[in-house]
Amino acid sequence: MEKNKFEIWSKKKIKFLDAAFYTLLDSISCPSEKLSDSIKYIYQNPGKRIRPLLVLAAGDTYGADSDMLINLALSIELIHNYSLIHDDLPAMDNDDFRRGLPTLHKKYDEATAILAGDAFLTLAFEALTYQPMTNSHKIINFLARSAGLAGMVGGQSIDIEYTNKDTSYELVKKINSFKTGKIISSCIVLPIFLVKDSSYTPEPSLVDFSNDVGLIFQLVDDLLDGISSFEKMGKKVQKDQINKKNTGFTILGVEGLKKEISLISDNIDNYIKENNLTGTYLDYIVKFVYQRSY
Numbered sequence: 001m002e003k004n005k006f007e008i009w010s011k012k013k014i015k016f017l018d019a020a021f022y023t024l025l026d027s028i029s030c031p032s033e034k035l036s037d038s039i040k041y042i043y044q045n046p047g048k049r050i051r052p053l054l055v056l057a058a059g060d061t062y063g064a065d066s067d068m069l070i071n072l073a074l075s076i077e078l079i080h081n082y083s084l085i086h087d088d089l090p091a092m093d094n095d096d097f098r099r100g101l102p103t104l105h106k107k108y109d110e111a112t113a114i115l116a117g118d119a120f121l122t123l124a125f126e127a128l129t130y131q132p133m134t135n136s137h138k139i140i141n142f143l144a145r146s147a148g149l150a151g152m153v154g155g156q157s158i159d160i161e162y163t164n165k166d167t168s169y170e171l172v173k174k175i176n177s178f179k180t181g182k183i184i185s186s187c188i189v190l191p192i193f194l195v196k197d198s199s200y201t202p203e204p205s206l207v208d209f210s211n212d213v214g215l216i217f218q219l220v221d222d223l224l225d226g227i228s229s230f231e232k233m234g235k236k237v238q239k240d241q242i243n244k245k246n247t248g249f250t251i252l253g254v255e256g257l258k259k260e261i262s263l264i265s266d267n268i269d270n271y272i273k274e275n276n277l278t279g280t281y282l283d284y285i286v287k288f289v290y291q292r293s294y
Ligand code: IPE
Pocket: 046, 047, 048, 049, 050, 099, 180, 217, 218, 221, 294
């Protein structure tokens, strides 16, 4: 698929996504202007929107309903925004910049950042209730698990626990698969629930593919922390070494990590080919995930 076609499609979809976000926010009367402004501050400065685009691209492949998909895509982007705000807090990664601007606790204060994260997380589940959704019970359960103890939150916890400790690449894979991989893989798996009956369970090959996309996403983030720049990333680089984190980059080094990324990308490409997905939006975006430079 040409870049242009993907860009036209993604711009259109992000407009729908943003419209759904502002409709949701406008329907809520928050007693704190400061808190609702802080929510807009983070959302307005968009970032790559990879998760919602993955949801929409996977949904397009499976033939899912576009209104249901937008709500699902929004829900996951809201969870992601919450995770970034909390990840940047002094008690976690202690970062001052995100998406090229001061982090929420720097622009406002720590209490507002904690509450804005809480608000994004609850808004995410509210977004799922705005219209009937096929298999909504299953979708809410899967998403909650991907975000919570058995997913991102559990992963963030081991990320912190193993900071400044000797570990192996196996453990880094585990941290990355949980803290980032579970949410990214849910972007590929969840849309299929919109078109299946309630007894459906994802095929193992789809699960493996989605897990590979999730893992590679964080390995590329680890690589870019090591070799990219603030200008490109909109966040400070080489922070993982400063924070004494165990990452793909700190354990394997540039060449070792690039080799690992290349091996995983081969599995991803094979799935795309074997499932006749070449040339789809999903194909385009998974390639962006492992080829990106920001
Ligand atoms: C950053 O995610 C956090 C990780 C899980 C590595 P993104 O790189 O998707 O951040 P934005 O949304 O584009 O800012």
